[in-house]
Amino acid sequence: MYKNLTYLLKHSAVILVILFFVRICFAIAFVPMGLIGSNLTVLPRLLFNVLRFDMQVVCYVLLLPTVLTFVFATLRKPWTDRVLSRFRKVYYAIVNILILALSGIDLGFFSNFNSHINLTFFDFFNEGPLSLIQAIWEEYHCVYEGLAFLLLSLLILYVIRRIESDKVLARQTNCALGGRKTSRCQLIKLSVIILLYIAFVVIGMRGSVWRFPLQIEDTFVSNQKLLNDLVPNAIYMLKKACKEKAKAFKVESTDDLLAQYKFKSLQEALDVYTDGQIKIAKNDTLTALQRALFAEVGDSLKQPQPNVVIIYSESWSNYLFNLQQKDAEMNFGLDRHFKEDLLFRNFQSVQNGTINSLENLFVSTPFPHFFTSSYRFNTLPTSIALPFKASNYTTMFMSGMDAAWENCAEALPHQQFDAVYDKFFLLKDYPHATYNSIGVYDEYLFQALLDKLNKPSKKRQMITVMTTTNHPPFEFPKDLKLPPLPDSFYGKKCFAERNRKVLDKYLTGFRYYNKALNDFLNRFKASAAAKNTILVITGDHNVRVILNHDVIDKRYEHSVPLYVYLPPYLRKEAYSKLTNRWGSHDDILATLAPFAFRNTKYFKMGKNLLDTSVSDSTYYSANVDQIEAIPSYQKKAERLTAARNLLRQVYFGLYWRTQQ
Structure with a gap:
């Protein structure tokens, strides 16, 4: 058990080295040395938060092999260590190369968009796989970057193999299972190590021992954008982008909106909201909505x-x-x-x-x-x-x-x-x-x-x-x-x-x-x-x-x-x-x-709440959950709010289609 946990920690150190190497590349490529020199007081907090973000990645990666290690430890079979070793080789080879690749993609994304991976990253995949490959080949230095990626991948595979190349593993395992009983002192020591290890993984996944877990606010350590951009890693930013994509809103069809707000047509809603002053001419809905929703000064x-x-x-x-x-x-x-x-x-x-x-x-x-x-x-x-x-x-x-x-x-x-x-x-x-x-x-x-x-x-x-x-x-x-x-x-x-x-x-x-x-x-x-x-x-x-x-x-x-x-x-x-x-x-x-x-x-x-030419009775208060007005104007206020909200949603839907 102790030996297998040691292997996991060694593999974790490799991930930290990869992420730190990428940070060095980022700093060389994008952060002026003068900026770092003039903000030296920020560096301790910056490095601490860098470690927090990277340790979170490490601990999430540790989760699966840790569970398998504990499960196999209960079996007490001679073949378990060999199986775990093979699993770790494959698992960490895949994970480390993916981390390296994603970090490289993030560097390329930043060089083009001045931002880490964000929601727009997924727009590349809307072009189709062939178009995506063509765009990458034509717009990026794929040969040099590919060679660098290949060399680093080979180095990572070599390090993983060296970590797992302990030839005395089988002999130690056989001795451990050969009938020699574990002393009480050794058992206590192993229990403490396991508890500390579990605490390390849990705290690392949370990213914090304080009230709040690690969150996007922790990427800010100064008032300098480039220094703040040093803090998060590509994996965290991809997770954030995926979360935002899952929460992205859906633009509903006009027919669905009409049914939702109980109008027969957009013109009916326009008549209610503008008191019949604006009509849809020549099927130009967007222009009519702009006239209704925008005020000229x-x-x-x-x-x-x-x-x-x-x-x-x-x-x-x-x-x-x-x-x-x-x-x-x-x-x-x-x-x-x-x-x-x-x-x-x-x-x-x-x-x-x-x-x-x-x-x-x-x-x-x-x-x-x-x-x-x-x-x-x-x-x-x-x-x-x-x-x-x-x-x-x-x-x-x-x-x-x-x-x-x-x-x-x-x-x-x-x-x-x-x-x-x-x-x-x-x-x-x-x-x-x-x-x-x-x-x-x-x-x-x-x-x-x-x-x-x-x-x-x-x-x-x-x-x-x-x-x-x-x-x-x-x-x-x-x-x-x-x-x-x-x-x-x-x-x-x-x-x-x-x-x-x-x-x-x-x-x-x-x-x-x-x-x-x-x-x-x-x-x-x-x-x-x-x-x-x-x-x-x-x-x-x-x-x-x-x-x-x-x-x-x-x-x-x-x-x-x-x-x-x-x-x-x-x-x-x-x-x-x-x-x-x-x-x-x-x-x-x-x-x-x-x-x-x-x-x-x-x-x-x-x-305008200070318009002296308008009667107080025509004012109302529209919260998303309730509308308030004087009793005699309540129904009118509700209808006006429904018309306005309908027109606004249709306007945004039409506007965004023109931007795509």
């Missing part, structure tokens, strides 16, 4: 364009603001800002998850997991960044998290975001900043945001922000001090969560964020940025788990607040009378458009 701005900041606050619940009381501080000074500015309480998120809400804001796609689909490499005409850039804005996404999460760092530049500012930029610019397993604490994110707004800029800035601290596992700054809540507070009927420790974590997250936000707003309003910046602050979705929706009003189930700060030169007294309108995330862009856009068009999913 001329050059009617009479005042300077402001900076625009949209903050999506993690799990920022609308209902929890109702729990403020004298002996239970929940709002931490936000009430003053809510009174001074605009606060919409009849408001919902459109989606009920963080990435879904961000994708809805950024590209308004009707399909989930857009950022992990092959379409993420295309700039969509619905991107929120396009009308801002056309109106002479710079565009940025900021967050305390690793931007590798859900491919944000990869997808957003394709949607015309000029910059993605994440955890590693924050830690570089603010070395004193602290963070948890989710990201840099929100207070430092707000400091970075304020500094960017106050820094002179030739162009106006559009900045979208995603906070992270109010998120499980709810790890807060060590120096955080909040006034305690009374014991009776935790027993309120509105709470579904009865475990006080769990409930307290959720409430602390909400309270911490409100305190950090209030501090930011105080400093913001005292700065020069307040004179020329619009702030739009909302929740990405309602808080989960802790609220009992059988007790509280159903309108709060998906409700998040919407806070709007307007600089003095854009304020109107009439706006304060409009805050009882129903609204959702879809209304944010339409509300900002009159203040920011010039000579452009944008994807208009909602209505």
Whole structure:
């Protein structure tokens, strides 16, 4: 048993050497030495995460031969070691050569696409095997690469043979089975070795001994893309691509969508949504849909364009603001800002998850997991960044998290975001900043945001922000001090969560964020940025788990607040009378458009919440799970939402067909 486990570890070392060799090739080919030299402090973390990713591959490869080794050990037959040796030769020859081949393919993929293997890798196989072979032969240096692969494969086979060429194996096996009993000390030693070995394999497969297993965020170790690209191996990236491919959405046929949304024709849906103003002419459905879904903006701005900041606050619940009381501080000074500015309480998120809400804001796609689909490499005409850039804005996404999460760092530049500012930029610019397993604490994110707004800029800035601290596992700054809540507070009927420790974590997250936000707003309003910046602050979705929706009003189930700060030169007294309108995330862009856009068009999913010429009764709030409006407008709102969603899905289906 011990001998066979030793063989497995030796074979594992060969895999590590192969993967390390490929990393050296990658660094020589793609990473400037000056970049490495100027980021030496990152190297320990980089090498550690490289080892984690490679050990995960090693341990998954170990799984099958380990199981066979344990099974054969129970047989105690003289032929088992010989069979295992032959199996290992074949198994590791195949596995190691496949790893080498896949790593080489990944290097070639990176040289052409500046990215490791991703979803587009599978597009090569859509051409058919003959076309694929022809393309590889014509476009790549197959002769030199083939010779290198052959030489390395022969070297690998030689090493495998040397590992398994222990001529005394059979003799040792016969002696072991010849009647000599294993001493108690040897048995204990072997048991400890086996337990340590199993622990090694299990931890290696998980890639972590901490709260979270190895994940895509661990590929980010700095704010330099090429250094981050050194971390993952080809096997992990192929696994990630396969997972994304399995989750890829399906574009449904128009007939199926009509039946789903209960319309007889697209024209009927257009009539409902546009009040009969747009007709499909000459069977040109795409043009009609573009006219219905996009809004044109001329050059009617009479005042300077402001900076625009949209903050999506993690799990920022609308209902929890109702729990403020004298002996239970929940709002931490936000009430003053809510009174001074605009606060919409009849408001919902459109989606009920963080990435879904961000994708809805950024590209308004009707399909989930857009950022992990092959379409993420295309700039969509619905991107929120396009009308801002056309109106002479710079565009940025900021967050305390690793931007590798859900491919944000990869997808957003394709949607015309000029910059993605994440955890590693924050830690570089603010070395004193602290963070948890989710990201840099929100207070430092707000400091970075304020500094960017106050820094002179030739162009106006559009900045979208995603906070992270109010998120499980709810790890807060060590120096955080909040006034305690009374014991009776935790027993309120509105709470579904009865475990006080769990409930307290959720409430602390909400309270911490409100305190950090209030501090930011105080400093913001005292700065020069307040004179020329619009702030739009909302929740990405309602808080989960802790609220009992059988007790509280159903309108709060998906409700998040919407806070709007307007600089003095854009304020109107009439706006304060409009805050009882129903609204959702879809209304944010339409509300900002009159203040920011010039000579452009944008994807208009909602209505301008500050339009004084429209009746409050025609506003509604569309969440994917429920639609809210005044009772007399409820059915109309549901029909409008169905028509809009149908038209949007058909539009995206037609648009993507034109891109293929």
